[in-house]
Amino acid sequence: MIDTGATSYLARSSGPVMAKQPSFATAAKPPTPQFSYPLPYGAILREDGVQFVVYSRSATAMRVLLYKKANDREPYRSIECNPDTNRWGDIWSVFVPGLTAGELYHFQADGPFDPDRGHRFDPHARLIDPFAKALVGEFQAGSDGVSRPPKCVVIDDHFDWQGGRHLRRPLSDTVIYEMHVRGFTRSPTSGAERPGTYLGVIEKIPYLKSLGVTAVELMPVHEFPTNESNGQKSTRGNYWGYDPMAFFAPHRGYADSAEPGAQVREFKEMVRELHAAGIEVILDVVFNHTSEGNEEGPTFTFKGLENSVYYMLNADGSYKNYSGCGNTVNSNHPIVREMIFHCLRHWVYNYHIDGFRFDLASILSRDRSGELVPNPPLVEYIAEDPMLADTKIIAEAWDAAGAYQVGSFANGRWAEWNGAYRDNVRRYWRGDLGMTGPMATRLAGSSDLYQSSGRKPYHSINFITSHDGYSLNDLVSYERKHNLANGEGNRDGDNNSYSANYGVEGPTRRVPIRRLRKRQAKNMMATLLLSQGVPMIVAGDEALRTQRGNNNAYCQDNALSWFDWRLTQRNAEMLRFSEALIALRLHQPTLRRAKFLTGASEGHGALPDVSWYGTDGETVDWNHTFHSLTCVLGTAGLDDDKARHVMILMHSGGKPQEFHAPKTVRGLTWRLAIDTIAEPPHDVFVDTPGPVLNTSQPIQMDHHTLKCYIASE
Template sequence: MPSTPPAPPALQFNYPLPYGAILRDQGVQFAVYSRSATAMRVLLYNKVSDREPSRVIKLDPATDRWGDIWSVFVPELKAGTLYHFQADGPYEPSKGLRFNGNARLIDPYARALAGSFQRSTDGIVRPAKCVVVDDQFDWQGDRHLRRPLAESIIYEMHVRGITRSSTSNVDHPGTYLGVIEKIPYLKSLGVTAVELMPVHEFPLAESDGSKARRSNYWGYDPMAFFAPHRGYQSGNQPGGQVDQFKTMVRELHAAGIEVILDVVFNHTSEGNEHGPTFSFKGLQNNVYYMTTKDGGYKNYSGCGNTVNGNHPIVREMIFHCLRHWVYNYHIDGFRFDLASILSRNRNGELVPNPPMVELIAEDPMLADTKIIAEAWDAAGAFQVGTFANLRWAEWNGHYRDDVRRYWRGDFGVTGAMATRLAGSSDLYQPSGRSPYHSINFVTSHDGYSLNDLVSYERKHNLDNGEDNRDGDNNNFSANYGIEGPTRRSAIITLRQRQAKNMIASLLLSQGVPMILSGDEVLRTQRGNNNAYCQDNATSWFDWRLVERNDEMLRFAREVIAFRRQQPVLRRQKFLTGTASRPGELPDVSWYGVEGESIDWEGTFHSLTCLLGTCWLTDPAARPVLIMMHSGGDSQTFSIPEPARKLRWRLLIDTAAPAPKDVYSKHNGPFAVSTKPILLEHHSLRCYVAE
């Protein structure tokens, strides 16, 4: 019989899209955007440690260029392949062009990086290598949890910091897998979502080829938006962080905890004109960044450059990136760092209805996700309450400041405190939004921890190496007699009471509470209010505090549990001060210490809030009575007359020692409606009607 002729070689097609390095049958398709490049190459490496490529693929402009997209298929490559791009083109800084034919360039769409910047002796910057990734993963049926934003309790957390300390007692400290080991703790705390500080790639504590870098802990210095940070990987397998991150998300979801990412689409780690070229600058600098007429960089981020978020090419990259995290990583939401930069047009001007902001809100892939804006930037924009449309929630900076000032005892802020407690209708109602569009917080990564907020009047940032110039000077904090740690029991007691006051206020407010990791156990940064470079015990979660400050932890857990049980605290519409039918308690009413209608013009420190259940159909709803006093002397309160027909059990008393500070079984003593109630100085009481 005649022999069978060999099969013809498989035809390969040059797909110009999608961008990045995409696995195809029998190879990898590379695609990258550059309008002004005159030549493009793919550099392939055998090992992470290689300084020079083992193979260079030159793209032919005649066959491998489609408009401004350079694309080539390379057969026989597999997942795990290491690569860079390299582009020739004009070096004309005055025109915003900074091509460098020797530069090794990170793919803007790289899905993983491996290694680190290699020390340069020849002037060539050698950044971490890109890794070809296979997106297949056993999700075991996992899907997004789709918890309503109004039902959420957010826990802002650092992936490395939560388990890096030796006190964490985990097998994989400082990693995605380490987070999995702390899921029982997160679940016991009662939070419904973790908001992870940046996990997309940023430089390790290393040289980037231009100068030695201070340790980067927070991660607000991106260099590859699509790639999970390799520094949080357990082991060193190139691309191993991809599956580990997915495993972390899957296990958090299995515990009922959503994952929100803090994303930084406002600048990159390439910096200004003095910074290195290792990605965007070497591909199309004047598209990816906002540049000045003389080729410099507009700096609305405070970090040297500003991502050109409303250029069509960059808009496309950002929304591809968000879709990537939602689809490939099952991410439940995003918090946008310095989001007001997304409201700036290509000239840097703030504009109404900015295209990027609208695109994020309307994108169908993101329809089930939470989108949260830090509605300000480093160039003076402050858009809290006015950032965008109905899809966007906002970090409420007014909430933070007003709650701090009220409990510090400032005059004239009681009315503002009531507004924040009621959901900040002054900010969100005019635009048709709801109380849950206010992300309420007292502390965040950026500033004091809760313990330090009540222990320091001045920032103590000398360890950052900037002569204490960095960090905010306006913290609305107090030390109550001594700066920093003390053994004086009266000061310690007052500080703990103030911490409980602010945690209780946060969890009793309409809106969505966000708790800073470690505040529930009074973690300290020793007065450092800008610990961005403190990858050490200053920033890490000290797990010994779980036992040392178990009273505070118990308090936080119980008040979180009460919030989750009580629909009165999670209304989806703003309070009106009216009732749904005659004789019923209004949804909210406000009183002075004698039970009289409050005089909002007075200079006082006391406030009574009565929350009714009208318009709520959930049978778990109960009226709630909150009494707050931020003055330095004790104060008697009277139960308002409309509330006297109900039987009130004490739930919270921040001035009482544990376990009487919060009654976990809702079996606190009854209040006698006709007798005055004495609140100690700087204290809060909360009663629940039977």
């Protein structure tokens, strides 16, 4: 069944979907499995039973294993597929009458074990259905060598969406908030009744509303091992979740209820409530590798069904590793491409997801031999898929094997995480020489990267920090990574983060350093929200969350990674500043144009859409290596009554600097909107008008300072 929204899920069940005894459990002999149609894939709930469908070209036999409870080590029933009546081409399909929602199952496949030729069948392995809609339980260890992964759950997709649909907010009007479902509310300081869960996120919707973000980008929610690495026990946990094992299933570890299938309902409830609050949901999806690892890893899903189709292999059967995680999904193989299409549509239709961010997306540009190719089929199909037409599609346009495609990943609808924006803004505010020009380019929307391919400023996803790297607070507090807690001898994580500590490594009581760090955090947050493009903020940066210098906290499921909600009080100044900046951006169309700036005006004496000046108020000399820049954004080309001229003054030098207002703006009335060196409430003005600028007098800018003025009507 598919989710039509016509019937309330809650009305059909008094609680979460539970594992039930099949109707034949008390019969003398179970009903005989029957033939049924071979599509769609997965466990399809029918009126009188369940149809199990799985692809395997090379399997010589296929079984469906049924379980009563999540912790059962052995199935209560094994159903053998008849190759004459239960196989159509390379698709195995068997209908089992009497089964209902909540049934637990695995597949099991016989076939050749010949790694040199790409085959890794194991007739004893229990296999996760690639199209499973939910999992339950954990990996079960055993001395018999049999791989026992979490069990698949038969799901009824019906849910009462209460009339909710996708929000369809234009990308240019979007402010993204990257967050980890568990880490957002897991801390005892959150006060959440259901901490660390999908339902816990619902409890914090009022906070998200007050912050003003328009979309949450959730770090991976596809099923992944919880206490294991590649299906095996690990001394390090798996917190981030970039280790998928079931692409169609929401992670069971973020559900409040432990009942099989509860995560499906709770995830939908979270999306429904976020949408009701006007907040879109974007998923960080990982189609570049799986948690089965390389040739030394276990077999619990794709390896045991058709290894050489699902993974890129070398001639000797070993795994190509463009992901840095042991294997690489063969995403441009037609079978895998079809699975990814079905998966994306599943999340859009059954979960009302508004967009996707594709982790290590350059892997999607590699052909079946691993070579980067122009117009890769998968990338093009995602952009053109009619089911995804209303969704946001965002690429992390690089991979772990050296591909770096920022600005050249694709065209059309694809937006990109703009790594150049991150690096240039960090270096500018750190005070590096020669960064004034690059800073101007990033502030104006990165036309150097996106204009030639026909894309727009909003195809640049601007960010200064992300989950991967320092938090904003740590970016201005540490010059060296401090990752020893990860257990890898501090070898992991980026070695060149363009950070600074301003005199002391880590926390300090020295007031001048603390003030400078706070100002630098404000400078970068202000730059992010004033830039053309789409801003992305990492959860906690608005309250100066710290990871104590750890820039790769992938395994830290503890207070190091969790949002400490006490910071919203301790750093209320930064929180208020961030809220005001977001409100300013969403109110001011001049800051979020849908077309690139040209420098053209709408008539004699009118301000052009953009102009650049030096500290003397004259046209900027781009060969100048100092640290100061004035940007004037005009309303030319905007047909919006709310649009106002905006003037931004930036100075990243280590000494004070005197600025002069350009002659072209002196006839206008300018009011202060942002001053990163001022004490609150004079650091940002949104609801109340700021002081009027005397354009005939020099403007004094202290070191490392940003000021922004808005022209009055």
